[in-house]
Amino acid sequence: MRTSILRATPMAIGAWFAASACGADFSTPLQPDRVQKVETLPAKYPTTWAWLNYAGDRIELRNVGSDSREVKAQLQARDSATLLVADKRPEVYVADTVWSRGTRGTRTDFITIYDTHTLNPIGEIVLPGGKRGLITAQEGMVTFTDDQRMAVVFNFTPASSVTIVDLINRKVLGDVEIPGCSLVYPTGARGFSTLCSSGNLLSVQLDAKGAVAGRSETKAFNPLDTDPLFTASTLVGGVRYFPSLHGRVQPVDMRGDEAKVLADWSLVTAADLEGQWRPSGWQIVAGDEQKLLYVLMQQGAHEGTHKDPANEVWVFNTVNKTRVKRLRLVRPGSSISLTHGAEPLLLVQAGERLDVYDSREGALIRSMDLPGLHTRLQIEPLR
Amino acid sequence: MAQFDLLTEKMLRGFASRTSRRNVFSVLGGFLAGAAALPLLPVARAEGPEANGSDPNSGVPAPRYSGNPQDPGDATKCDYWRYCAIDGSLCSCYGGTVTSCPPGTEMSPITWIGTCSNPVDKRNYIISYNDCCGGVPWGRCACQNNQGDRPLVRPSNNNEITWCFGTKSQSYTCTVSLILGVAIDQK
Numbered sequence: 001m002r003t004s005i006l007r008a009t010p011m012a013i014g015a016w017f018a019a020s021a022c023g024a025d026f027s028t029p030l031q032p033d034r035v036q037k038v039e040t041l042p043a044k045y046p047t048t049w050a051w052l053n054y055a056g057d058r059i060e061l062r063n064v065g066s067d068s069r070e071v072k073a074q075l076q077a078r079d080s081a082t083l084l085v086a087d088k089r090p091e092v093y094v095a096d097t098v099w100s101r102g103t104r105g106t107r108t109d110f111i112t113i114y115d116t117h118t119l120n121p122i123g124e125i126v127l128p129g130g131k132r133g134l135i136t137a138q139e140g141m142v143t144f145t146d147d148q149r150m151a152v153v154f155n156f157t158p159a160s161s162v163t164i165v166d167l168i169n170r171k172v173l174g175d176v177e178i179p180g181c182s183l184v185y186p187t188g189a190r191g192f193s194t195l196c197s198s199g200n201l202l203s204v205q206l207d208a209k210g211a212v213a214g215r216s217e218t219k220a221f222n223p224l225d226t227d228p229l230f231t232a233s234t235l236v237g238g239v240r241y242f243p244s245l246h247g248r249v250q251p252v253d254m255r256g257d258e259a260k261v262l263a264d265w266s267l268v269t270a271a272d273l274e275g276q277w278r279p280s281g282w283q284i285v286a287g288d289e290q291k292l293l294y295v296l297m298q299q300g301a302h303e304g305t306h307k308d309p310a311n312e313v314w315v316f317n318t319v320n321k322t323r324v325k326r327l328r329l330v331r332p333g334s335s336i337s338l339t340h341g342a343e344p345l346l347l348v349q350a351g352e353r354l355d356v357y358d359s360r361e362g363a364l365i366r367s368m369d370l371p372g373l374h375t376r377l378q379i380e381p382l383r
Numbered sequence: 384m385a386q387f388d389l390l391t392e393k394m395l396r397g398f399a400s401r402t403s404r405r406n407v408f409s410v411l412g413g414f415l416a417g418a419a420a421l422p423l424l425p426v427a428r429a430e431g432p433e434a435n436g437s438d439p440n441s442g443v444p445a446p447r448y449s450g451n452p453q454d455p456g457d458a459t460k461c462d463y464w465r466y467c468a469i470d471g472s473l474c475s476c477y478g479g480t481v482t483s484c485p486p487g488t489e490m491s492p493i494t495w496i497g498t499c500s501n502p503v504d505k506r507n508y509i510i511s512y513n514d515c516c517g518g519v520p521w522g523r524c525a526c527q528n529n530q531g532d533r534p535l536v537r538p539s540n541n542n543e544i545t546w547c548f549g550t551k552s553q554s555y556t557c558t559v560s561l562i563l564g565v566a567i568d569q570k
Contacts, residue, residue, distance in 0.1 A: 079554065080545065103554035104517050134545035134553055135535065158493060158538060158548055182535045195536045224537055231534045245534075304467070304530035374522045 041073060043090040043117045047341045051092075051380035052354065054373050056080040056137030059094065062368065064339065064347055064356050069368040073119050076112070080134045082141040087383045088148040090116040093167065095142045095153055097132055111151065111165060123170050127163050131155040137378050139232055139283070140183030146190040150210060154184050154194075162192065164210035173210025178202060183231050185240060188257035195231060199224055201252065203259045216258040221250065230279065230306075234294075236287035236318050243267065243279040243295055245306050251318075265321045267295060267314065276301050280310040282376045283335035288344050288359065291318050296336055297326075309334045309350065313362075327362035331355060337379035349377040447475055455503055461526035465510050465560040468497025468530045470542035474515055474557040476524035481560055484515035488556050491516055493548040495539055497531045498566050507566040516547035518556030 041061075048065020049072060056079060061072040075083075075094055084093040092114045100106040109132040113123035133141055133156035142153050150173070151165040160181055164173040181194040181202050191205040191213075199220035207213040222229050229242040229250055239262065242250045247268040253260040268277050279285070280298035287293050298310035309332030315325045331350035338344040338359060346359040352370045354377075357363060370377065437445040446457035456463035458475040465481060466473070478485035494513045501508060533540040547553040 097553075099552060099554055103519060103556075104552045107553060130553070134547070134555070136543040138535075138543070140535075156538070156544065158544075182538065195534075197536055197538075222536065224533065228534050228536065231536065304528065304532070307527065307529050307532070374525050375527070 039073075040118055041116060044087075045072075045116065045382050047339050047382050048345070049382055050337065050339065050347060051083055051085060051382070052370070053077070053081070053083055053137050053378040053380065054370070055375040055377070056082065056096075058372070059083055062354070064345060064354065064366075064368070067366055069366060075114065075119065080132075080137055080141070082137050083378075083380055084142055084144055084151060085380055085382065086144070086148050091122075091167075092116055092119075093142075093151065095127070095132065095151075097134060111153075111167075113167070113170070125165055125167075125170050125172060127153060127165070128172060129155075129163075129175075131157045131161065132163075136376050138183075138376070139378070140185060143184050143186045143192060145186045145192055145206070150190065150206070152184045152186075152192045154182070156182070160194075162194075164206060166210065176204060176212055178204070185233070185254060187254040187259055191257055193252075193254055193259045195222065195229070197224065201259050201261065203254075203257065205257045214257065218259060218261050221261045221264075230284060232282070232284050234285045234287040236293050237291045239318075241285060241287065241293055241318070243285055245278065247272070247278050249293070249295070249316075267297075267316065267323070275299050278306070280306055280308050281334040281336070282307060283337065283349075283378055284310075286336050286338045286346070287318075288338050289340070292316065292324070293318050294336060294338065294346065294359070296333055307334075308332075313346065313348070325362070327357065329355070329357075330364050335377045335379055337381050339381045340383050347379050347381070349373075349379065354379075444476065447480070449481070453501070453503055459524060461524075461528060463560075464502055465499055465508075465562070466526055467499035467528050468495075468510065468532055468542060469512055469558055469560060470527050470529065470532070471512075471514070471525070471555070471558040472520060472522065473524040473526060474559045477515075477518065477557045479515060479557065479559065484513075484559060485518055485556065488515040488518040489550045489552070490514075490559070491547045491550050494546050495542055495544065496563070497540070497542075499530065509563040509566055511561040511563050512542065512546070513559050513561060514546040515556045515559065516545075516550040517552035517554055520554070520556050524557075 050064050052062055053059050059075040059077045063070050079097045081094055081096040093111050095111045097109045107130040109127035111125040112121050115122045133154045149168050151167055153163040155161045160178045162176050166173050178194050181196040184192040184194055187193040187203050193201050193203045196202050199222040201218045203216045205214040227244045227246040229244050233240045233242045238255050239251045239253050248264050249267055250264045251262040277297050277299050278301035279295050281296040284296040293316040295314050296310040297312045297314045311332050313327040317324050333348035333350045335349040337347045344359045346357040348355045352373050353367050355367045356365045447459050458481045484490045491514045494511045497510050498507050499510050532542050535541045545555045
């Protein structure tokens with residue numbers, strides 16, 4: 001690369017000025033750098049880092065808790081890649097799909113196992129049948145169960161099923177058909193629940209070999225024609241909360257083998273309804289250890305705006321089911337998450353930005369770029 | 384050559400003697416007005432980039448119109464009426480059209496559907512959003528409209544799924560928007 005005189009002159013003046021100011025004579029040269037140096041990461045990451053999944057096309061690890069704002073690492077992601085971050089052992093899992101000739105050829109669905117310290121791939125589990133759901137990366141496409149010893153992968157062909165994977169022994173245990181149902185949420189000691197098109201929830205219990213040990217269905221509670229639940233949810237106090245398109249929130253207790261549907265409640269008052277406030281965005285909900293529920297809310301909502309960026313985050317006390325504060329965002333946000341710890345940071349994806357807020361006061365602390373984010377961001381905070 | 388010059392001079396002098404200066408401007412003005420009006424005509428818009436008045440230095444492909452006044456709008460823009468529930472890349476920007484896939488790809492026969500209102504004839508149409516598969520996706524003309532989109536629990540109304548089923552490759556390229564018919568309550 002040639003450097004023009006116009007560009008070189010200020011650089012030279014700057015270097016001379018710096019040298020003069022310091023009084024340094026630079027009598028010894030810089031030492032040669034060691035070659036083949038590769039960075040490593042701590043085996044357990046700080047809770048002020050977060051995984052950012054660019055709609056399944058790219059995954060990066062970012063320091064969101066420091067003004068350095070640096071990218072710590074990246075993981076390969078090709079198509080609808082989804083991430084599982086273990087806290088029981090130093091491993092990260094990515095479920096992905098590739099074709100042998102780029103966009104054509106033999107399809108392979110697989111889970112890659114990465115060592116968290118080196119981020120080297122240390123194992124792989126091929127998922128048979130070419131049936132993993134190719135859907136914008138989101139919650140519910142893959143989940144842990146059995147205390148993180150197993151993974152449950154959602155398949156869509158468009159027939160629905162799941163593949164049960166043994167993560168310890170790196171092998172597929174089998175498939176379970178879930179006709180008419182979508183996505184998976186961990187349930188009980190070893191099992192999962194899935195949302196079904198008849199408005200109910202199917203819970204499946206597994207034995208130690210990954211075979212079906214029991215099934216149970218709730219009554220229909222999800223009014224798909226009038227006010228369906230978003231499939232995005234968050235855990236607060238062990239209970240999973242699903243907001244609805246029109247502003248209810250539906251708690252479901254999945255701690256036992258059979259999911260229990262609890263009483264729903266409204267996120268909006270009569271005055272809010274007049275302003276047409278509704279939940280809106282992509283990853284629209286987050287929860288913290290103080291049993292607070294954070295929901296992205298949009299004013300003037302109507303049919304077709306449920307994935308639009310929202311201007312505010314409303315915070316609810318899930319114990320007395322009341323709103324405790326409203327946080328006005330500096331830029332409309334589409335996905336939110338909270339870091340874990342005593343002073344959680346509120347992470348808000350707003351276009352090609354990740355804004356970091358103080359979750360208590362709602363003040364913007366810092367903002368970082370998300371270059372090349374064309375669609376959705378799935379944020380995975382660290383424990 | 385001298386005879387040609389003489390003939391040209393004779394013609395021009397004859398034209399000048401029969402035509403006033405005001406008359407010349409009125410004729411020219413008529414042409415100019417006509418030229419300005421041409422891009423507003425749907426037929427002219429269908430003729431291609433040169434005829435539709437778009438800036439050739441804009442750097443982006445020129446608008447693409449159907450040429451049918453009952454099917455208005457630019458098929459390379461997200462606000463074209465058929466795209467009311469689309470989430471993906473427009474095939475009109477990849478070598479395909481509103482209704483056809485780009486060369487080298489394959490159209491999925493299994494799709495999701497939406498209902499879009501035609502702003503001209505005021506009818507609601509059932510639109511099939513067929514994905515084109517096996518090509519190269521890279522984000523040109525990416526649109527996200529969610530009219531009638533529903534959570535994944537109802538897959539046939541969900542636009543986040545890659546609808547590449549029954550195709551050799553399930554790798555997503557772009558989406559077309561086919562009219563299946565008028566919504567039943569509008570017939």
